[in-house]
Structures are given as C-alpha cells and as structure tokens.
Amino acid sequence: MGELQIKGKLAKEASRFLALASTKQKNTALLEMSSGLIANYETILAENEKDVLTAKQNGTPETMLDRLRLTKERIFEIANGVKQIADLPDPIAQVDGMFQNEAGLTIGKKRVPLGVIGIIYESRPNVTVDAASLCFKAGNAVILRGGSEAIHSNLALVSILQQAVQHASFPKTVIQLVEDTSREVAKELMCLNEYLDVLIPRGGAGLIQSVLQTATVPVIETGTGNCHVYIDANADFDMATRILVNAKTSRPSVCNACETLLIHEAVAEELLPLIEKELSPFDVELRADDKARAFLSRAIPATQKDFETEFLDFILAIKVVTNVEDAISHINQYGTGHSEAIVTNDYFTGLKFQNEVDAAAVYINASTRFTDGFEFGFGAEIGISTQKLHARGPMGLQELTSTKYIIFGEGQIR
Amino acid sequence: MGELQIKGKLAKEASRFLALASTKQKNTALLEMSSGLIANYETILAENEKDVLTAKQNGTPETMLDRLRLTKERIFEIANGVKQIADLPDPIAQVDGMFQNEAGLTIGKKRVPLGVIGIIYESRPNVTVDAASLCFKAGNAVILRGGSEAIHSNLALVSILQQAVQHASFPKTVIQLVEDTSREVAKELMCLNEYLDVLIPRGGAGLIQSVLQTATVPVIETGTGNCHVYIDANADFDMATRILVNAKTSRPSVCNACETLLIHEAVAEELLPLIEKELSPFDVELRADDKARAFLSRAIPATQKDFETEFLDFILAIKVVTNVEDAISHINQYGTGHSEAIVTNDYFTGLKFQNEVDAAAVYINASTRFTDGFEFGFGAEIGISTQKLHARGPMGLQELTSTKYIIFGEGQIR
Numbered sequence: 013m014g015e016l017q018i019k020g021k022l023a024k025e026a027s028r029f030l031a032l033a034s035t036k037q038k039n040t041a042l043l044e045m046s047s048g049l050i051a052n053y054e055t056i057l058a059e060n061e062k063d064v065l066t067a068k069q070n071g072t073p074e075t076m077l078d079r080l081r082l083t084k085e086r087i088f089e090i091a092n093g094v095k096q097i098a099d100l101p102d103p104i105a106q107v108d109g110m111f112q113n114e115a116g117l118t119i120g121k122k123r124v125p126l127g128v129i130g131i132i133y134e135s136r137p138n139v140t141v142d143a144a145s146l147c148f149k150a151g152n153a154v155i156l157r158g159g160s161e162a163i164h165s166n167l168a169l170v171s172i173l174q175q176a177v178q179h180a181s182f183p184k185t186v187i188q189l190v191e192d193t194s195r196e197v198a199k200e201l202m203c204l205n206e207y208l209d210v211l212i213p214r215g216g217a218g219l220i221q222s223v224l225q226t227a228t229v230p231v232i233e234t235g236t237g238n239c240h241v242y243i244d245a246n247a248d249f250d251m252a253t254r255i256l257v258n259a260k261t262s263r264p265s266v267c268n269a270c271e272t273l274l275i276h277e278a279v280a281e282e283l284l285p286l287i288e289k290e291l292s293p294f295d296v297e298l299r300a301d302d303k304a305r306a307f308l309s310r311a312i313p314a315t316q317k318d319f320e321t322e323f324l325d326f327i328l329a330i331k332v333v334t335n336v337e338d339a340i341s342h343i344n345q346y347g348t349g350h351s352e353a354i355v356t357n358d359y360f361t362g363l364k365f366q367n368e369v370d371a372a373a374v375y376i377n378a379s380t381r382f383t384d385g386f387e388f389g390f391g392a393e394i395g396i397s398t399q400k401l402h403a404r405g406p407m408g409l410q411e412l413t414s415t416k417y418i419i420f421g422e423g424q425i426r
Numbered sequence: 427m428g429e430l431q432i433k434g435k436l437a438k439e440a441s442r443f444l445a446l447a448s449t450k451q452k453n454t455a456l457l458e459m460s461s462g463l464i465a466n467y468e469t470i471l472a473e474n475e476k477d478v479l480t481a482k483q484n485g486t487p488e489t490m491l492d493r494l495r496l497t498k499e500r501i502f503e504i505a506n507g508v509k510q511i512a513d514l515p516d517p518i519a520q521v522d523g524m525f526q527n528e529a530g531l532t533i534g535k536k537r538v539p540l541g542v543i544g545i546i547y548e549s550r551p552n553v554t555v556d557a558a559s560l561c562f563k564a565g566n567a568v569i570l571r572g573g574s575e576a577i578h579s580n581l582a583l584v585s586i587l588q589q590a591v592q593h594a595s596f597p598k599t600v601i602q603l604v605e606d607t608s609r610e611v612a613k614e615l616m617c618l619n620e621y622l623d624v625l626i627p628r629g630g631a632g633l634i635q636s637v638l639q640t641a642t643v644p645v646i647e648t649g650t651g652n653c654h655v656y657i658d659a660n661a662d663f664d665m666a667t668r669i670l671v672n673a674k675t676s677r678p679s680v681c682n683a684c685e686t687l688l689i690h691e692a693v694a695e696e697l698l699p700l701i702e703k704e705l706s707p708f709d710v711e712l713r714a715d716d717k718a719r720a721f722l723s724r725a726i727p728a729t730q731k732d733f734e735t736e737f738l739d740f741i742l743a744i745k746v747v748t749n750v751e752d753a754i755s756h757i758n759q760y761g762t763g764h765s766e767a768i769v770t771n772d773y774f775t776g777l778k779f780q781n782e783v784d785a786a787a788v789y790i791n792a793s794t795r796f797t798d799g800f801e802f803g804f805g806a807e808i809g810i811s812t813q814k815l816h817a818r819g820p821m822g823l824q825e826l827t828s829t830k831y832i833i834f835g836e837g838q839i840r
Contacts, residue, residue, distance in 0.1 A: 230814075379835075379838065401624055419792055422792075425792075
C-alpha cells in the first residue's frame, strides 16, 4: 500500500473515534495543540528557516517568501487562533427539529461530522494549523497536503499537533500530513474516494482548477473572487468613493477585493476624476474602457481579458454601464460568484441588484471586503465557497459537518 | 457550437428568468404541465409504444420493459404528481435568520435556486416529468439526459412540458432534453462546468460510478443502498421477523430494501428457522455464513462478494455476529451509507447503533423501507443522497436549492 492508502485507512478509523468524542475532550485537545505550538515555537522557527532558505536559493520572490515565513509573533497568533476555536460552540450532535411522520416514526436530523476531509493548499504554513484545528473541532479527521516549499514547517507543525492530540487521548492519525509532495500523490489524493468524504483546495485559481478537473471525490470550490463594485446614478459620491477605495486597496491580494469598477454613465464624468484622485496615493493602475478613459487622465485601455481577471494587485478595471441591468449582466457574465456590491440611494435599484446578481454575497452600500467568516461573526473560516452546493460564502464549523437522519420506531413496517 | 453548448447557454439564461418568478407563476406553469400531460396522453402512449417495440426487438427482458412502459394510468399518476408539486410550499426566497454583525451590517441568508441542474437517468420515462417539475418548482432550469431506450417517450413528454411552461409565459428552455443520447455527449454533459451548477445521476450503481469518475461538475450521488437489518440479542422475535421480512420483500428492487441480515449469535439458533419460514412464501434465496447455515435448511454459503452486493432481488445475505460492535463494524465496512436498522429492546444498544453506524438514515425498531421523501413527509423526492456533502438521505425541494448572503449596509468599509 502507498502512503495515501495507509493514511486514508488510518484517517477513516480515527474519524470514527473522533466523531464520538465529547465537546470537552475535543476542546482539551485543542488547548493542548495551542500550548504545544507555543512551547515548541523555536523548533518550528528552525524548521521554517530551512524552507525559507531553500526558497531563497530557488529565487522565490519576496511576496512568496513572506507567505512562507513564520515569526515568533505569527506562531503565537496561530496558537491563539486554535484557542479561539476551542471557545466556539460545537456544531456536532445538534438535532435540527424532530418530527413524527404519518407512520408514527420519530425522525430527527442530527448534525454529524463529514468524516475525513482532505485539504490541498500552497505555501502558507498557517493553513496547516488553521485547517487541522477547524476540521478537528467539527469532528473530522484531516489529511493535509501542503506545498513542497513548506514541507519542513508543515512536518514540524503536524508533529506538534499530533503529540498534543495524543496527550488528550486521541489517536494521532486524526491529523495527518502527506509527506510525499509530488504531483502524482496529489492526484491520488484527489481520487481517494474510498477514504475521503470531501476535498477542499485552498489556494490560487490554478490549484482550484486543477483539483476540479482531476478530483473524483466531492470538492468544495473556494476562493476565486473577481468582485465588482457598481456605482449607480443615484449614489452618494463620498460613500461610493470610500467603498470603492476600501474594496480595491485595503488588501488587494485577497479574494474579496474589488477587481472591476462598473459606473453608471450619468455620473461617470463627475465621479471618475474624483475616484482617480482618491486612488492615486495607492498607485492603482487603471484599465478602462473608452467611455471611462474620456474622464480619466492616467488610464490605459482595458481588454476583454482585464474584465475576466482576478488581479489580486493594485490594478482596477473600469467600465461605464448604461443602467443597473447592464451592470448585473456584466457581473453575471464575468463574475466568479464571490462578492458583489452596489452603491445607490435608490431603494428599488438596490433590491434589483441584490436579487438578480448571482453571487455568494451581494452588498448594498458596503464594501465587498466584509465577506469573511470572522466579519460575519462565525468565529472561524475554512475558506469562502464560490460554488452553490453544500456551502456558499464564508464557511465556518457548521459547513464542515453533514447530517444523519435518526429514526425511533416501535416496530413500524411499510 | 454543439447541442450541449447551445442548450447549456439557453438553460443558464432561462434559469435567471426562472429564479425571479413568483410562486404563483411557477404553480400556474406546473398545473399547465399536469393538464398538458393528461390532454396529450394518447400521443405519449403512441411514442412510448415505439420505444417499447424497439426494446422488444432488441431482446430487452420483461422487467426492463416494465420500467420503460407507460399506460394511461401511469400517465395520469405522473400528471397527478406534478399537481402535488404545485401544492408544496416554495422553498425559494425564504431567509433563514437575519443578524447584525459588529460593523452594523444586516446579513441574511436567503434561499435561492441552484441554477441549472443536469439529470442523467436510465430507462424510466416518469423520471423525465418528476425531475423536471421538481427542479422547476425549486426555480432551477433543467437539462435532462435520459436513456436512448426511452428517447421517443422523453421527446414527447418534454415537448408537452415545454408547451405548458410557454403557456404560463416561461421560456421553454427552462426544461430541455438532450436529444443525442450517445455516450460522448453524456460525458460532455458531465463536464459542462460553464453552465451546469450540479449534476444528479439517477439509476443503477454502474451509472453512478461512471458519473463520479467522469464528472468535473459537482455531483450529488444517489441511490446505492446496501442496507442491513441487525437483530440484537434483546430483540422481540415477532417484531424482528416482521421488520426483516418487510425490509427484504416489500419491494426488493428499490434502494432502501434490506440486502443483509446480521443476527446476534445468542438468538441465531432460535430465530433463524423462524425467519426462514416467514421468508419462504417469497422464495427468497438465502446466502449465509457457516454459523448461520447451521440453523437454516435451504441456505447456500455466502461469499465476501455477497456481503458487498446490492442484490435488488429476492436474495438475502445472512451473517451471525457476536455483538453490536461486530454488527456496526460490518455495516461501516460493507454498507453504502444509505439506510440501516437495528431491532432491539435494549435502550443503550439501540442508541449505540444509531450513534456509531455511519449512514444517511439509522433506524431503531423500524424497517429500512421508510427512507423516502414521501414517507418522511417532504411531499416529493428527487432521489436519496448517499453522500455527505450538501444533502444526505431523501432529497426534497429544499435540497434543490442553494443560499445567497444578502447584506444591507449604510456605507460600511473594512
């Protein structure tokens, strides 16, 4: 048997154990994980240094190095995140409504773990701990497959987490790391139907696409956000500018950042110069259609490709639209179904936009940047689903569970 | 563009229209569908006769012919089913709880259609109408791909449904049938990610497996049921026999029928002869392990394969187990996660079984045959999900929907 067959089988067994653990047992283990990370931060730093060094030698750019690099502060932050997960309510074993059917059976829908969750991700080692602790709290065994760039960091982190769960009397196989980071083994993980209940890719569009194309296990698609802000003819100029600037510049590298501004033709002439001015301190490159460029001094022409692209950078595509229908139709064509916002003072236009735009989160008069498990008050986030099956939008603990019908009979037959 | 590209694009457009339709508009269309089927039953019968004739010429066995064959009564039943769907509550636009987050945003989770649903199924033409009307009520456009054996029946049915929705002012493309029934086009449908939001296969294990292996669009796995009845040492003999006989013989060809009997060793000697006697009028073939065969007169030896098989026939595998743990472990190894039952008088054994068996529906003292959307009171059923993602167990209208976060702001930025 290969590594994955063995790990899959162990994970399935461990998941049966974990599914029956009490909230108290699970929280004890989470607190052990948190203190284990803090107690061993120097080991983690030393292992992380190896990864960073290799990455440097391979000429990895600084932005990527930054994702990979751990510091004492970051490790403490990560450990604190695990502690917070211990504090969250346990979704498991809640029964959402119980009823009696015509035959007199008492039927309840009980929340249960998904079972074994696979996570495929890239260079950020914090995902190792975040994902493992969230899956654990929701009663799931996890098989982690991080990037080869972070292998030393991930091995160190998982080893600490495994020791912690063992201290709390769990089998260490509730959390496992795939040590062979080859593409072949990644593909094998995507098709490990016998043992995996779901696979969640976390990373860039390339990773997500590759998983969608290859996986035979159920996948939750996360994170691609080609988000729009539409400024209506009836918008408040200050509010519109504030929301757009926030959505574009507060953190351009994340999936809920704005990539395209759609602006009603009635206000383009007056508002676009103001927006250009407000964006200039952030050095945002503007790629605009011809109508918009007439009112902008530094914009370059936008191509069709620009409207399709999630820049994740200080770049903004701009298009002038004739009305809200035009904006909705553009978004439904080019958007990735993540987060979309309208700025308007008009009641009916706002509702129309919210009803007709097909996305996980549709905002009236607020920044797209709020689409986030913490901002929504879930206390945690495993990712943001852009698919319509199972979960849509920010996914917290609840989204890492399934249900089981429990039926109490008295000898009924059909 | 090929047939599917065109149909996919049209379905997506139609789904935007349908998503905004009122409950009244949708119900009017459903009633038109129902009366259209009744008014045109002779046309349907004539087209169905062509399919049946071809099937006969191809030497199709009678059980398969029966699945394919429509009668006036069946058509009226199908039409009545559509009428019942009109009577069901509309799941769309319900908002499950609205709350304010720390930033003061008002956030609601609104139920919305999935969008475009693909259904791949085999020879039963009633699925064409059932699936189309359920998807329609939940606001989804549907692309149906039935078997080549039923193509004339399906073309006639879909044409009638399309006329009906047009009478009610919907685009006829809310319901479409794939006319090219080749395997290549079926595969293309499984990978129509640009237009399909979900694919639901309905049929035998072969079809489901082929879809799981090939599909790149999200799939809801349905219907494979290797179900068990476990009779505990503390069971009531009458109840145990009644439940087992019902689960095995009331309709062996369906997915919630029992395939394997697990029986506690303490009661095997006394109870197995009684069970054999009660099953004998139904001519059930018994395939038993050695321990069980000692107490049975007509059983043949069971192989490992028998315990893995969904017979869908008057065949029962039998195994003697030493305790409830043994039964649970057998079920979790061989079961397909559909429906499992224990017969016991012991409180703790019943709960242990229900907690530890990993399946969509776990019964204490009732027949597995109750796992069904109608029996559960959902008023409809698109299938029974055996996966853990999105939906588990009988799927009604609610399971054909997704959600969208609607956020009302007052200019908030992050």
